[in-house]
Amino acid sequence: MVRYALTGVFVWLAVSLPLTATAQSANPFEADPAAIQAGRQMFAARCTACHGADAKGANGPDLTEIWQANDDDGRVFAIVRNGVEGSAMPPSQAPDNELWAMIAYLRSISTVPPFVTDGDPARGREIFVENCQRCHRVDGQGGALGPDLSRIAQVRSRDALVESIRDPGASVAEGYRPVRLLTRSGERIVGAVKAEDAFSIQILDTNQRLQGYRKTDLAAIDRDEDSLMPKFGRVKLGERELEDLLAYLGTLRADRADIGGNRR
Amino acid sequence: MRMRLILAAVLLAPALPAAGQSQPGEGVSYADILAGFDHPEQWLSYSGDYTGQRHSPLTQITPENVDRLAPVWTFQTGTLSRGRGFETSAITYDGVLYVTGSNNYAWAIDARTGRAFWEYQRDLPNDLTYGRAAPVNRGFGILGNRLFMVTLDAHLLAFDRRTGDVLWDTVLADYKIGYAATGAPLVIDGKVIVGISGGDFPTRGFLDAYDPATGERIWRFWTVPDPGAPGSETWSNPDVLSRGGGGTWMTGTYDPELDLIYWGTGNPNPDYYDEDRAGDNLYTNSLIALEADTGRLRWYYQFTPHDTHDWDANHVPVLADVDYRGEPRRVVMLANRNSFFYVLDRVTGELLLGKPFTATTWAREIGPDGRPIVLNEDGSNGCLPDQWGGTNFYPPSFDPELEIFFVNFRETCATYVPQAPVIEPGVLSVGGVVWVDRDQEWGGLRALDIETGKPRWEFRYPSATMAGVMSTAAGLVFAGDNEGNFAAYDSRTGENLWHYQTGFRIWGTAATTYMLDGRQYVLVPSGAVLIAFALIE
Numbered sequence: 116m117v118r119y120a121l122t123g124v125f126v127w128l129a130v131s132l133p134l135t136a137t138a139q140s141a142n143p144f145e146a147d148p149a150a151i152q153a154g155r156q157m158f159a160a161r162c163t164a165c166h167g168a169d170a171k172g173a174n175g176p177d178l179t180e181i182w183q184a185n186d187d188d189g190r191v192f193a194i195v196r197n198g199v200e201g202s203a204m205p206p207s208q209a210p211d212n213e214l215w216a217m218i219a220y221l222r223s224i225s226t227v228p229p230f231v232t233d234g235d236p237a238r239g240r241e242i243f244v245e246n247c248q249r250c251h252r253v254d255g256q257g258g259a260l261g262p263d264l265s266r267i268a269q270v271r272s273r274d275a276l277v278e279s280i281r282d283p284g285a286s287v288a289e290g291y292r293p294v295r296l297l298t299r300s301g302e303r304i305v306g307a308v309k310a311e312d313a314f315s316i317q318i319l320d321t322n323q324r325l326q327g328y329r330k331t332d333l334a335a336i337d338r339d340e341d342s343l344m345p346k347f348g349r350v351k352l353g354e355r356e357l358e359d360l361l362a363y364l365g366t367l368r369a370d371r372a373d374i375g376g377n378r379r
Numbered sequence: 380m381r382m383r384l385i386l387a388a389v390l391l392a393p394a395l396p397a398a399g400q401s402q403p404g405e406g407v408s409y410a411d412i413l414a415g416f417d418h419p420e421q422w423l424s425y426s427g428d429y430t431g432q433r434h435s436p437l438t439q440i441t442p443e444n445v446d447r448l449a450p451v452w453t454f455q456t457g458t459l460s461r462g463r464g465f466e467t468s469a470i471t472y473d474g475v476l477y478v479t480g481s482n483n484y485a486w487a488i489d490a491r492t493g494r495a496f497w498e499y500q501r502d503l504p505n506d507l508t509y510g511r512a513a514p515v516n517r518g519f520g521i522l523g524n525r526l527f528m529v530t531l532d533a534h535l536l537a538f539d540r541r542t543g544d545v546l547w548d549t550v551l552a553d554y555k556i557g558y559a560a561t562g563a564p565l566v567i568d569g570k571v572i573v574g575i576s577g578g579d580f581p582t583r584g585f586l587d588a589y590d591p592a593t594g595e596r597i598w599r600f601w602t603v604p605d606p607g608a609p610g611s612e613t614w615s616n617p618d619v620l621s622r623g624g625g626g627t628w629m630t631g632t633y634d635p636e637l638d639l640i641y642w643g644t645g646n647p648n649p650d651y652y653d654e655d656r657a658g659d660n661l662y663t664n665s666l667i668a669l670e671a672d673t674g675r676l677r678w679y680y681q682f683t684p685h686d687t688h689d690w691d692a693n694h695v696p697v698l699a700d701v702d703y704r705g706e707p708r709r710v711v712m713l714a715n716r717n718s719f720f721y722v723l724d725r726v727t728g729e730l731l732l733g734k735p736f737t738a739t740t741w742a743r744e745i746g747p748d749g750r751p752i753v754l755n756e757d758g759s760n761g762c763l764p765d766q767w768g769g770t771n772f773y774p775p776s777f778d779p780e781l782e783i784f785f786v787n788f789r790e791t792c793a794t795y796v797p798q799a800p801v802i803e804p805g806v807l808s809v810g811g812v813v814w815v816d817r818d819q820e821w822g823g824l825r826a827l828d829i830e831t832g833k834p835r836w837e838f839r840y841p842s843a844t845m846a847g848v849m850s851t852a853a854g855l856v857f858a859g860d861n862e863g864n865f866a867a868y869d870s871r872t873g874e875n876l877w878h879y880q881t882g883f884r885i886w887g888t889a890a891t892t893y894m895l896d897g898r899q900y901v902l903v904p905s906g907a908v909l910i911a912f913a914l915i916e
Contacts, residue, residue, distance in 0.1 A: 173817065
C-alpha cells in the first residue's frame with residue numbers, strides 16, 4: 116500500500132492575530148461544485164504540508180475522518196478559524212468564504228452518497244453480529260480491534276466496502292496494521308500496531324488488551340500478514356449474504372455530533 | 380575572632396579560574412571561545428568549538444555506566460514552535476545556561492537546578508513572513524558579558540547576560556518581504572557572524588559580520604551576486620538576482636589559523652520552479668569559505684548546481700585535521716541534504732570525496748569535474764530524497780580518534796512537481812509541490828567512514844528523523860529520534876546502550892555536555908522542555 120502526502124508548501128496561516136469564532140454552523144457552500152473546486156485549490160496551497168494531498172494525514176491528522184467521527188461543518192470552521200491550542204494547527208485569518216469553501220471541499224471527499232442494494236438490512240445485521248461485531252463497533256456496541264463502522268456509509272463507497280470485505284489486506288489504515296510478537300518467555304501475541312519507536316511497540320492484541328512491549332523483551336516481531344481481518348470470500352460469504360451485509364452497512368450513517376474531540 | 384574572619388575569607392574566595400581563562404566577572408573572552416573544549420565546564424558556541432565536530436572530550440559517562448544516566452531536572456519553556464522543534468543549543472558558562480526558545484523567548488538558567496534567573500520575550504509584529512512559518516531559534520552567541528541573538532523579524536540583539544536587558548538592536552533585513560533570522564550567531568575575534576532565513580520567499584541571501592560592541596555592520600557577503608559580478612553569469616535572468624534565495628540560516632564554522640569562515644548556503648528561489656533561472660545559480664546550495672577580516676570569497680563548492688528540490692546546504696561544515704589517504708589534510712566534511720557525503724580540502728576547496736550516504740537515484744556519482752552526474756531530476760525515474768533531504772540542518776558529529784562521521788539520516792521517496800509561483804514580496808514562492816510516499820520513509824543513525832563514505836554501522840528508527848548527534852571521547856554517541864527517544868550508542872559498534880523517552884520528537888537540535896561540580900551533565904531540548912541528565916549518584 117502506498118500512502119502519498121503532498122508537502123512542500125508551508126501551512127500558511129497567521130498565528131498571532133486576534134481570534135474570532137463564528138456562530139454560523141451551516142455551510143453556505145455545501146455541495147456547491149464551484150466552491151468545492153476553489154476550496155480544493157486553497158486546501159492544496161495551505162493545508163497539505165501537514166494534512167497531506169489527499170487530506171488523509173501527514174504530520175497532522177486525517178481530515179477525511181472528522182465527519183465520520185463527529186463533526187459538523189460549523190465545528191470544523193471554528194477549528195480552522197481558531198487553530199488548536201497546544202498543537203501545530205495555527206489559527207487562520209482567511210475570509211469566512213474561503214474557509215467555508217475549503218470545508219465544502221473536505222466534506223466532498225470525506226462523505227459518499229447512499230448506495231443502492233437489494234439486500235435485506237435485517238438479515239445483514241444478523242450477519243454483522245455473527246461475523247464482524249467482535250472486532251467492529253456500531254453505536255458503541257462491539258469490539259475495538261477494527262475501525263468503528265457507525266458512520267461507515269458516509270465515508271466509504273460500495274466498491275470500497277466490497278474490497279474491504281473480500282480482500283481486507285488491500286488497504287489497511289495506520290493503527291490497524293497487524294503484528295505477531297514472540298516474547299523471550301515464549302508467549303505469542305497477535306495484535307494491531309498502535310504506535311512504535313526504536314525501542315518499544317504498543318499494540319491492541321486480539322484479546323483487545325492495550326499493551327506495550329519493550330523490544331528487548333521480544334524474540335521476534337513479525338509483520339508479514341496483510342490484515343488481522345479474515346478474508347470473506349464467496350464460500351464464507353455468498354453474493355446474497357454480501358448484499359444483505361452491504362444493505363445493513365448502508366444504513367450506518369449515524370450523526371454523532373454530540374461527541375467532541377479528535378482522536379489521532 | 381581573627382580565625383573566623385580568615386575562615387570566612389577563604390570560603391568566600393571564588394574558585395580560581397584555570398590558566399588562560401578570563402574571570403567570570405569579565406565574561407567570555409575570545410581566547411575562551413578559541414579554547415573550545417579545553418574548558419569542559421563551558422560550551423561557548425553552537426557546536427561547542429570552532430570545528431563543528433560536536434565531540435566532547437568528557438569521559439565521566441562511559442559505555443559501561445551510561446545505563447545509570449537519569450534526568451536531574453527539566454525546564455519547561457511554555458513555548459512551542461508549531462510544526463517545528465525546540466532547536467537551541469545552550470551556551471554554558473560559569474554554571475549558567477543561556478538558552479533561546481521558540482517565538483524569540485530566551486532565558487538564563489541555573490545549570491545545577493534548572494531554575495531561571497531571567498526570561499526574555501521579544502514583542503514580535505503580527506505580520507511576520509518566514510518567521511511565522513518557522514518560529515524557531517538555534518541559540519545565543521556570547522562574548523564578554525554580552526549575548527547575541529537573532530530574531531524572527533530579522534534583527535540582531537545584544538543582551539547583558541546578567542540581566543537579560545537588551546543593549547543594542549540592529550536590523551538585519553526587512554522581514555516584511557520574507558526575511559527572518561533563526562541561527563545561532565558565530566562569535567569570532569571582534570566580530571559576530573550572522574546568517575539570514577527567507578530563501579523560500581523572493582529574497583536574496585547574505586552573510587554579515589557585526590561589531591560586538593556597537594552592533595554596526597563590518598561587512599556583508601551576498602550569496603547571490605550583483606549583476607555583472609562573478610557568478611552572476613550562472614543566472615539566465617538578471618532580474619532574478621535580487622530575489623534568488625541562498626539563505627544562510629545555519630551556523631557555520633571557523634578556522635582561526637586560516638582565518639576562514641565556512642558557511643552553507645540554501646536553495647535558489649523559487650525552490651522547485653526553475654524556468655526563469657537557467658544555470659548553476661551560484662552561490663546557492665554551496666559551501667562558501669570567506670575571509671573573516673573582509674568577508675571576501677576565498678573559494679566555494681556547489682553541492683547541488685541548479686537545485687529544484689529545496690536541498691539547502693545549510694549544514695554545520697565539520698572541520699578536522701586528519702591523515703587522509705596517507706596524507707595530512709585540513710578537511711571540511713558535510714553530509715548534504717542531497718544525500719551525498721562530501722570531504723573537501725578546506726584550504727583550497729578541492730573535492731576529496733563525494734559519495735551517497737542514503738538511497739538516491741538523483742545522481743550516479745560526482746564526476747571528475749566535481750559536478751554531480753544527474754540522472755533523475757524530478758523523481759520520475761525512481762525515488763528521490765524528499766525536500767527535507769537525506770539529512771538536514773540538525774548537527775552531525777565527528778570522532779577524530781575513530782575518524783567516524785556520525786549522522787542521523789532520512790530515507791524517503793519523493794517526486795517533485797514544479798508550478799510557476801506568484802512572485803511578490805512577502806509571499807511564499809516555493810513554486811510547486813512534492814509528493815512523498817509515507818510508506819517508504821524511515822531513518823536512523825549512520826557511522827560514516829570518512830575515507831570511503833560507507834557506513835561502518837547503522838541503527839534504524841521507524842521514521843525519518845530531524846534530530847541531531849553529539850559524541851564524546853568516552854566512546855559514546857548521543858542521538859535523538861522522531862519518536863522522542865534520546866539515546867546513547869557505542870561509537871565503535873552502534874550498539875544501543877541507553878535510551879530515554881522524552882515525550883516529544885527531538886527536532887532540529889542535538890545534545891550538549893558540560894562538567895559542573897565534578898559531575899558530567901548531558902543536556903537535550905525536546906518539545907517545550909530542556910532536560911539535564913547525569914549519572915545517578
